[in-house]
Amino acid sequence: MSTSKNIQFSPEALELCQKIMRRYPQGKHKSAILPILHIAQAESNGWLSPEVMDYVAGILRIQPIEVYEVASFYSMFNLKPVGKCVIEVCRTGPCWLLGAEDLVRFIEKKLGIKEGQTTPDGMFTLKTVECLASCGTAPMMQIGETYHENLTFDKCGKILDEYKGKGELVTHWKKEKVKNHSDIKQ
Numbered sequence: 001m002s003t004s005k006n007i008q009f010s011p012e013a014l015e016l017c018q019k020i021m022r023r024y025p026q027g028k029h030k031s032a033i034l035p036i037l038h039i040a041q042a043e044s045n046g047w048l049s050p051e052v053m054d055y056v057a058g059i060l061r062i063q064p065i066e067v068y069e070v071a072s073f074y075s076m077f078n079l080k081p082v083g084k085c086v087i088e089v090c091r092t093g094p095c096w097l098l099g100a101e102d103l104v105r106f107i108e109k110k111l112g113i114k115e116g117q118t119t120p121d122g123m124f125t126l127k128t129v130e131c132l133a134s135c136g137t138a139p140m141m142q143i144g145e146t147y148h149e150n151l152t153f154d155k156c157g158k159i160l161d162e163y164k165g166k167g168e169l170v171t172h173w174k175k176e177k178v179k180n181h182s183d184i185k186q
């Protein structure tokens with residue numbers, strides 16, 4: 001059985017969780033689960049352990065199973081340790097027709113890993129995901145908050161080379177966004 005007692009979000013993250021929860025009527029805090037899971041992921045090296053999900057359940061005052069259900073449904077949440085940059089290549093129809101599969105093979109070869117794996121240096125994790133709503137600019141991939149579109153092998157290779165030098169974790173919600181959340185409306 002997991003225990004969340006060793007998990008502690010930063011004061012900024014906790015404040016942001018409260019700010020987001022105040023958007024919802026009393027007793028409906030569960031509706032804040034998606035942004036709070038993004039915060040949790042930014043606070044926890046880019047992935048959600050059972051302990052972190054239990055901690056989130058405590059914040060939302062819901063059962064842990066309710067958090068597991070949501071976190072395991074959406075591909076943007078990682079349930080095992082990941083690299084600093086998680087590459088999410090869209091593999092749905094339009095992207096597939098325009099070469100997503102070949103793009104995945106290209107990235108696998110370039111990084112020396114298979115889909116679902118992380119490079120030994122902990123820099124990249126490669127995932128395939130369903131439609132990211134950018135079908136008009138297929139094929140595409142998402143890394144952190146950024147969409148990379150109209151990809152060719154050459155363009156994709158250059159993008160990955162740029163990320164290689166990055167020291168910090170790249171997540172859907174940057175740690176900066178959690179620290180400085182004045183742009184997040186209450």
Ligand code: FES
Pocket residue numbers: 090091092093094095096130131132133134135136138140
């Ligand atoms: S099919 Fe790839 S973004 Fe929609």
